[in-house]
Amino acid sequence: MEITHSHIVLDACCILNFCASGYLIEILESIPAQVVVTKIVRERELLTLQRLRDESSESEDVSQFEIAIEKGLLSVTDFNSEIEEETFVNYVFELGDDGESATGAIAFHRNWAIATDDKKAISFFERESPHLQILSTLAIVKNWSEQEKLSYDTLRSVLSAIRTRGRYMPHRNHPLLRWWKDVMR
Amino acid sequence: MATNILDNIDLRQLGGLLQQARKKSGMTQADAAKVIDAARTTIVAIEKGERRLKSKELIKLARAYGRAVSDFVRSTPVTEPFEVQFRAAYQRNEQEEARITPTIRHFEELCRNYLELEKIMDAPLPRNYPQEYDVTNMPIEAAAESIAIAERQRLGLGDGPVHMLRDILEHSVGIRVFYLSMLAKYSEIYSYDDQLGGCMAINLGHHEERRRWSMAHGYLHFLAHRRKPVIDFEGQYKRIPESERLAEAFPKYFLMPTSSLLSRFNDMHRTHGKFTPTNLFTLAHYYGVSVEALGYRLEEMKLIPSGTLDRLRDRGLKVRKVQKELGLEEIDQRADTLPTHYQHLAIEALDQGLITEGRFAEFLGVDRLEARRIAESLFEYSSGMFDESAYLDLRQA
Numbered sequence: 001m002e003i004t005h006s007h008i009v010l011d012a013c014c015i016l017n018f019c020a021s022g023y024l025i026e027i028l029e030s031i032p033a034q035v036v037v038t039k040i041v042r043e044r045e046l047l048t049l050q051r052l053r054d055e056s057s058e059s060e061d062v063s064q065f066e067i068a069i070e071k072g073l074l075s076v077t078d079f080n081s082e083i084e085e086e087t088f089v090n091y092v093f094e095l096g097d098d099g100e101s102a103t104g105a106i107a108f109h110r111n112w113a114i115a116t117d118d119k120k121a122i123s124f125f126e127r128e129s130p131h132l133q134i135l136s137t138l139a140i141v142k143n144w145s146e147q148e149k150l151s152y153d154t155l156r157s158v159l160s161a162i163r164t165r166g167r168y169m170p171h172r173n174h175p176l177l178r179w180w181k182d183v184m185r
Numbered sequence: 186m187a188t189n190i191l192d193n194i195d196l197r198q199l200g201g202l203l204q205q206a207r208k209k210s211g212m213t214q215a216d217a218a219k220v221i222d223a224a225r226t227t228i229v230a231i232e233k234g235e236r237r238l239k240s241k242e243l244i245k246l247a248r249a250y251g252r253a254v255s256d257f258v259r260s261t262p263v264t265e266p267f268e269v270q271f272r273a274a275y276q277r278n279e280q281e282e283a284r285i286t287p288t289i290r291h292f293e294e295l296c297r298n299y300l301e302l303e304k305i306m307d308a309p310l311p312r313n314y315p316q317e318y319d320v321t322n323m324p325i326e327a328a329a330e331s332i333a334i335a336e337r338q339r340l341g342l343g344d345g346p347v348h349m350l351r352d353i354l355e356h357s358v359g360i361r362v363f364y365l366s367m368l369a370k371y372s373e374i375y376s377y378d379d380q381l382g383g384c385m386a387i388n389l390g391h392h393e394e395r396r397r398w399s400m401a402h403g404y405l406h407f408l409a410h411r412r413k414p415v416i417d418f419e420g421q422y423k424r425i426p427e428s429e430r431l432a433e434a435f436p437k438y439f440l441m442p443t444s445s446l447l448s449r450f451n452d453m454h455r456t457h458g459k460f461t462p463t464n465l466f467t468l469a470h471y472y473g474v475s476v477e478a479l480g481y482r483l484e485e486m487k488l489i490p491s492g493t494l495d496r497l498r499d500r501g502l503k504v505r506k507v508q509k510e511l512g513l514e515e516i517d518q519r520a521d522t523l524p525t526h527y528q529h530l531a532i533e534a535l536d537q538g539l540i541t542e543g544r545f546a547e548f549l550g551v552d553r554l555e556a557r558r559i560a561e562s563l564f565e566y567s568s569g570m571f572d573e574s575a576y577l578d579l580r581q582a
Binding site (some may be wrong): 086168 | 194204239240243244255258553
């Protein structure tokens with residue numbers, strides 16, 4: 001997996017999935033770009049991540065997200081110009097979603113890649129920012145598994161955790177659906 | 186995307202929403218002014234829709250009020266504010282107003298969400314609305330019974346029990362029915378707007394028998410006083426108005442039609458040689474009404490002596506305990522907060538990539554994780570399958 005941008009902005013779907021996997025730190029370490037999350041996503045999704053923790057029996061999962069920020073593996077960013085703020089508000093009008101809009105507006109103006117699984121956000125960003133690379137949870141997990149030469153069993157347990165704890169399954173048109181099905185079989 | 190949406194947005198609407206959010210957050214106009222480094226008069230002008238906002242200011246205010254920017258700039262349908270509609274209904278009592286206002290706002294938000302989903306999916310809720318019944322100068326009981334008979338006939342309900350009343354009102358009539366948490370004394374809120382049509386919020390905390398009664402009560406308001414918003418709660422009136430007396434009388438005829446009730450009563454009486462408390466419980470369960478509602482109805486019909494219920498109560502009758510002992514299961518019901526059509530529109534919109542996952546979660550009023558769980562169960566509920574066959578059109582060509 002090549003990332004043609006210096007940074008990649010993760011949206012809430014991907015963060016939730018990576019946290020659910022139990023391997024957020026390892027996955028972030030495998031991404032060949034500085035990984036960023038917007039202030040809005042961090043603030044608005046903290047409660048969801050809290051619930052994920054509450055449902056988790058593994059105490060080491062408890063503060064993956066905060067540890068990743070402390071370690072600098074994940075940096076938190078906010079708007080730094082009026083044009084970013086204006087684009088954000090315009091995107092909110094179209095998407096009806098603050099998190100995706102902040103992710104897209106910041107990526108657009110800073111020429112950063114985006115990681116999202118959200119169908120509406122993907123089609124919107126493809127239209128608005130065709131120059132930006134858009135990656136998915138599965139693309140990033142697949143890259144990590146190949147890079148680390150994960151055993152089949154480990155990979156399967158990671159995808160299962162994302163499936164059961166994160167309640168995520170790829171859409172029927174997802175380009176990596178077949179790969180996911182093969183591993184999960 | 187070259188244009189700035191804040192240059193084209195309805196400033197009065199935006200100002201109104203900002204004012205509502207500020208008040209809800211407990212901030213004064215002076216507090217809000219500090220947030221954007223402006224004078225208090227600037228906030229006054231913004232809230233009146235007289236001054237255009239910059240994106241930076243909107244973001245700062247939304248954060249200060251603890252709200253999403255999408256709460257202010259989303260292209261939601263414009264409907265008459267419920268607070269305006271209901272002002273007359275509770276203007277007599279400020280305490281009542283303070284208690285019920287959060288529920289009304291929630292109800293209004295859900296109704297608007299519903300309309301927004303219909304617009305996104307281009308799938309309006311089918312309406313099968315009768316003309317408003319004219320009850321002028323009609324005796325109340327006769328009017329209630331005649332409307333009940335006419336509606337049963339119109340909806341093809343025969344004269345048996347009305348099972349799944351909520352589904353009938355939603356799917357066969359086109360009324361939006363939400364089950365919302367409210368204080369116990371409130372039973373139902375009814376509203377009508379040309380865009381939204383008939384809308385009802387029923388107290389989620391009540392037993393299903395009572396919720397069904399409240400729905401029938403609200404339905405009469407829709408049938409006979411369509412444009413009059415109603416908040417129904419105990420001890421509301423010193424002198425009950427005619428419209429309310431009609432709404433109170435209607436459920437007994439609609440849920441327990443005279444002909445059917447008489448026939449069931451006679452059958453039971455013939456079989457057992459008497460009509461026992463067990464029969465009373467069984468019959469109430471059959472019609473999906475409370476034992477009290479059935480008892481008073483039978484007393485009115487002079488099928489049991491008046492005061493029977495009071496005597497049973499004096500003997501220490503415990504309704505729920507007896508129902509359990511008799512093996513009378515809870516009434517088949519759907520106690521979701523949201524109507525099924527609403528839920529299916531939301532899942533379809535998500536599936537077709539017309540709304541984001543975050544927005545889907547907001548439509549359902551849950552967090553992202555719960556939203557994913559619901560999405561999964563709704564897919565299963567809709568189709569029982571996950572693959573492409575779930576999207577086939579099964580109609581005959």
